[in-house]
Structure formats: structure tokens, C-alpha cells
Amino acid sequence: MSETVETVFANVVQRNPGEPEFHQAVREVLESIGPVLDRHPEYARAQVVERICEPERQVIFRVPWEDDRGRVRVNRGFRVEFNSALGPYKGGLRFHPSVYLGIVKFLGFEQIFKNALTGLPIGGGKGGADFDPRGRSEREVMRFCQSFMTELYRHIGAQTDVPAGDIGVGAREIGYLFGQYKRITNRYESGVLTGKGLSYGGAQVRREATGYGAVFFAEEMLARGGDGLAGRRVVVSGSGNVAVYAIEKVHQLGGTVVACSDSTGYLLDEKGIDLTLLREIKEERRGRLDEYAREVPHAVAVSGRTVWEVPCDVALPCATQNEIGGAEAAALVAGGCVAVVEGANMPTTPEAVRLLRAAGVRFAPGKAANAGGVAVSALEMQQNASRDAWSFARSEQRLRETMRDIHARCWDTAEEYGRPGDYVLGANVAGFRRVAETMLAHGLV
The missing domain is CATH 3.40.50.720 (NAD(P)-binding Rossmann-like Domain)
Structure with a gap:
């Protein structure tokens, strides 16, 4: 990395101690973008890199719930709204004992560039809780999800922040979360969550x-x-x-x-x-x-x-x-x-x-290769906004086209920077440039 980028990374480590996954994710991107900064000194003048590495908002909250034996349990919930330059924050919720702020920040940081690569108007965010749904009854999972959403609802919305599923959060959990959101807000806001069931606004091919x-x-x-x-x-x-x-x-x-x-x-x-x-x-x-x-x-x-x-x-x-x-x-x-x-x-x-x-060995990083999930989530938001529902075939075709476009974007960018076949550089640079240009257009916010 260049001296300038090394300084940025050192500052990230100092400001976010004890979060090795986040440090790893940041370093992996920073190692790629030196050539971009050389071509675009305006990014450095506006401190775009420093701003991208700092979340716009971090929310941590208590999640109290009662198990089937009547014992009160307390977990910790998170939502990191990392970057909204391209659109509302978009990223999943992870329920797993390993979840802590550093994991959520690493996932949210990756999400910025993954979402940018799709070409769709969505920003980057992530969330979750250190709750383990494995071994829990249906009623325990429901009570936890309802308690979690009782706090989270304040921070999300179809035009603000749109969570989805991740590890430990599937169709069951999304259903309970959506039901509680609807009950609290008195709004049938289908676009507030993605990964929903097909009977209430979900999209074909989302789970696949x-x-x-x-x-x-x-x-x-x-x-x-x-x-x-x-x-x-x-x-x-x-x-x-x-x-x-x-x-x-x-x-x-x-x-x-x-x-x-x-x-x-x-x-x-x-x-x-x-x-x-x-x-x-x-x-x-x-x-x-x-x-x-x-x-x-x-x-x-x-x-x-x-x-x-x-x-x-x-x-x-x-x-x-x-x-x-x-x-x-x-x-x-x-x-x-x-x-x-x-x-x-x-x-x-x-x-x-x-x-x-x-x-x-040819290597494809997750921010490019696993972007299909968030791409179809964005298509689910599109269908919710227009009160429409697409067929499985149409949705799968859009997914395939999106992945083909992401691959081409990574390949072409790597070639542009003299590194043909380097998907890591291609993905990081292509995603970074789209976000950076938009941040410059928005001014110092």
C-alpha cells in the first residue's frame, strides 16, 4: 500500500481496536485502490477513503426475551448503517453467537462495494445479534425476533435502511420480524425487509x-x-x-x-x-x-x-x-x-x-461472486414499490444478467489497470470508484 493509504489503515486500526475481521476487510480493499488514488487526486483532497472507512451510523441495543422455561434472556443487537451514497442502506441480519460489532462492521464494509458492483441504487449496511436460533423452539425464536424488531424498527424503512437475512436468519425469522414491524408501525411497508415469503411480497429466486x-x-x-x-x-x-x-x-x-x-x-x-x-x-x-x-x-x-x-x-x-x-x-x-x-x-x-x-488458481472475492443475493433483494424492493410480482424464469434471468455484468465490470476494470484476470483488484476498484464519485457529487456529508 502507498504511504497515504497505510496512514488511513493505521488510523482505522487505532479507531476500531479489537476488530480483526473489520481490519482485514478494510486492508483488502485499501491494498487495491492505490492506482485509483494516483489517477484521482480529488479523492484524497476530499478524504473519500477516510469517510468510506467510517460508518455513517452504528446502533447497538439490548434485546430482552423470555425462553420457554420463563427465564429472562438478554442478547445484544446491532445495526451498522455504513454508507448511503448510492441508496438506502442494504444488507442482511446475522443471528449467531459469534456476532459482535467487528463482525457486523466487516460485513457492512464489504456490503458497500458488493452493492455498488450490482449497478443498483443501494447503499451498504449490516446487522444482527449474538443470539443462536439453533436448538430454540419456534416460540422462542418468535419472541426473540419480536423483541429485536421492537428496537430496530426505529432505524429502518423502505427509503432508509432495508435489512434482509443472513446466517441464522431465514424465511421464518424474516416473517416474525416483518409481522412485528407491521404491528408497531401500523404500516404495510413491504419494502422494509427482503427475503420475505412469496405470500406477502417476497421475490422468486431470492432464496436461491x-x-x-x-x-x-x-x-x-x-x-x-x-x-x-x-x-x-x-x-x-x-x-x-x-x-x-x-x-x-x-x-x-x-x-x-x-x-x-x-x-x-x-x-x-x-x-x-x-x-x-x-x-x-x-x-x-x-x-x-x-x-x-x-x-x-x-x-x-x-x-x-x-x-x-x-x-x-x-x-x-x-x-x-x-x-x-x-x-x-x-x-x-x-x-x-x-x-x-x-x-x-x-x-x-x-x-x-x-x-x-x-x-x-483463479480467485473470485465474495463482494463480486456472492452479490446475487443482494441483487435479487433489490429486485424484490423494485417489485414491492410497483406492487408487482415476477415469474421465477424472469427473476432468474435478471440474476444471471446481473452476475454476467458484475463479472464483466471486474474483468474490464482489472484490464484497465494493467492486471488482467485479477478479480480482487477489479471488484475493489470498480466498486470503490462508483461510491467515491457519488460521494464527491454529494459534497461533504
């Missing part, structure tokens, strides 16, 4: 969008080399929403997903993961992957080890941040991997990214 989008991006990457996913051996981490729909789309495009994972280890099925059985185990039984292996004789469940030790052509990390470190990257290289496409947010450490790229 992140997984499908990552696979569409992978297909575009491989196509640049005259290839595609057909006949490819693919490994996916995770077994939640993003992973399931990534597996589905890989199979539809002619690839074979031979392994996926959960917190206990990974599942290997050389004939290809049976999605019907996987969905039943994870979505209906809320079980573990070893149940799959017990029902499919040729499948193997491996506990306590990384799915990245399975040889593959394409890797789709779809679980959580920093799941691929140096050792995992080395295993992927040794296993013949030619492309890593991030379906999760920042699942690859800086060390791992350097190792993969040095070995010639």
Missing part, C-alpha cells in the same frame, strides 16, 4: 440467489478460458441455504458436487450429493451430515477435518469467514483446483489468497 449467483459467476470465469462447469468436480463448504442452491445450480450446469460440510466435518459422495436427501436432513430434520452417510452406503462422513482436502476442479466456500487458511489453500492447490469462488463473505484469508493466486 446467492448460491445460484456464485455458480453463474464461476461459469463466467471458466468461460474466459474457453471452458465451463460441465464435467467439473466441485467441492462446496457449508450445507445451509447458500451451499444447497450452489450445489443445485452446479448440477444443473453439468458439474458434480462431490462434497459439502457442516460444523462437525464433511460429507463425501463420489456419485454427487443427493440434494433431496441433503435438504431433508438439514432443513426438515435439522440434523447432521453423518445421517446422510448412514442412509447412503457409498457416502462417507468425515468428522473434524476440512472439506478442502477433497480433490476438486472448483471450490465454492459457502460457509463463513476465514474458513480457507494457508493449509487449506495448499491442499486445494495440491488437489488440482483451478478456481475458487467465494459464496460466503471473506471465507479466504489473505495468506490463502496469496498462495492461490501464486499457484495460478
Whole structure:
């Protein structure tokens, strides 16, 4: 990084102590934008970089609720409204014990550039709570969501801040959150949340969008080399929403997903993961992957080890941040991997990214590759505003077009800056330039 950018980064670390995920996300962007600042000294004069790294608003609040035994519980809720230059804040809510301010800020910072890459009029934000919905009853989840929204409703709105789902927040949680928002505000404001059920303003393809989008991006990457996913051996981490729909789309495009994972280890099925059985185990039984292996004789469940030790052509990390470190990257290289496409947010450490790229592995960062979810969320907002509902086919086509456009934007930007095929630089620079230009137009706000 240049001396100027190093100074900015040092200031970010000093002002945000104890938040390593946020520091990592900021550094990854700052390392790319030096050439942009050289071409555009007006950005430095207006301190655009410093302003982008500082959230516009950070909200932390108490979430009291009662469990089924009558015991009062207290969790902490967050909403970081990071940047509204391009439109209302847009980003998901994560319910997981690991959530703290640094995680929410890292996710919100990534969201700024991800949303900018879509070309749609949405800013960046993120939120969540250190609540774990796993093992909780339906009524406990409902009570928590209602308490959470009782505070959050003050800060959101269709023209202000539009949350969606993330880890631990699916259609069930969105439904409870929306119901409480409607009850408190006495407004049927469909566009205040995305990821809703189809019966009350949700969009077709929203649940599939992140997984499908990552696979569409992978297909575009491989196509640049005259290839595609057909006949490819693919490994996916995770077994939640993003992973399931990534597996589905890989199979539809002619690839074979031979392994996926959960917190206990990974599942290997050389004939290809049976999605019907996987969905039943994870979505209906809320079980573990070893149940799959017990029902499919040729499948193997491996506990306590990384799915990245399975040889593959394409890797789709779809679980959580920093799941691929140096050792995992080395295993992927040794296993013949030619492309890593991030379906999760920042699942690859800086060390791992350097190792993969040095070995010639094509690498797509999450802010580009997993933008499909927020892209379809923005389309859901569009449909809500016009009181319209699109077909599955139309929505999927728009998603595919958006991912094709994001890929082209990253590719063309990397070429413009003399780094063809560098998707990290392409994504960071393309997203940064769009936000920076808009911030300059808005003045010092």
C-alpha cells in the first residue's frame, strides 16, 4: 500500500481496536485502490477513503426475551448503517453467537462495494445479534425476533435502511420480524425487509440467489478460458441455504458436487450429493451430515477435518469467514483446483489468497461472486414499490444478467489497470470508484 493509504489503515486500526475481521476487510480493499488514488487526486483532497472507512451510523441495543422455561434472556443487537451514497442502506441480519460489532462492521464494509458492483441504487449496511436460533423452539425464536424488531424498527424503512437475512436468519425469522414491524408501525411497508415469503411480497429466486449467483459467476470465469462447469468436480463448504442452491445450480450446469460440510466435518459422495436427501436432513430434520452417510452406503462422513482436502476442479466456500487458511489453500492447490469462488463473505484469508493466486488458481472475492443475493433483494424492493410480482424464469434471468455484468465490470476494470484476470483488484476498484464519485457529487456529508 502507498504511504497515504497505510496512514488511513493505521488510523482505522487505532479507531476500531479489537476488530480483526473489520481490519482485514478494510486492508483488502485499501491494498487495491492505490492506482485509483494516483489517477484521482480529488479523492484524497476530499478524504473519500477516510469517510468510506467510517460508518455513517452504528446502533447497538439490548434485546430482552423470555425462553420457554420463563427465564429472562438478554442478547445484544446491532445495526451498522455504513454508507448511503448510492441508496438506502442494504444488507442482511446475522443471528449467531459469534456476532459482535467487528463482525457486523466487516460485513457492512464489504456490503458497500458488493452493492455498488450490482449497478443498483443501494447503499451498504449490516446487522444482527449474538443470539443462536439453533436448538430454540419456534416460540422462542418468535419472541426473540419480536423483541429485536421492537428496537430496530426505529432505524429502518423502505427509503432508509432495508435489512434482509443472513446466517441464522431465514424465511421464518424474516416473517416474525416483518409481522412485528407491521404491528408497531401500523404500516404495510413491504419494502422494509427482503427475503420475505412469496405470500406477502417476497421475490422468486431470492432464496436461491446467492448460491445460484456464485455458480453463474464461476461459469463466467471458466468461460474466459474457453471452458465451463460441465464435467467439473466441485467441492462446496457449508450445507445451509447458500451451499444447497450452489450445489443445485452446479448440477444443473453439468458439474458434480462431490462434497459439502457442516460444523462437525464433511460429507463425501463420489456419485454427487443427493440434494433431496441433503435438504431433508438439514432443513426438515435439522440434523447432521453423518445421517446422510448412514442412509447412503457409498457416502462417507468425515468428522473434524476440512472439506478442502477433497480433490476438486472448483471450490465454492459457502460457509463463513476465514474458513480457507494457508493449509487449506495448499491442499486445494495440491488437489488440482483451478478456481475458487467465494459464496460466503471473506471465507479466504489473505495468506490463502496469496498462495492461490501464486499457484495460478483463479480467485473470485465474495463482494463480486456472492452479490446475487443482494441483487435479487433489490429486485424484490423494485417489485414491492410497483406492487408487482415476477415469474421465477424472469427473476432468474435478471440474476444471471446481473452476475454476467458484475463479472464483466471486474474483468474490464482489472484490464484497465494493467492486471488482467485479477478479480480482487477489479471488484475493489470498480466498486470503490462508483461510491467515491457519488460521494464527491454529494459534497461533504
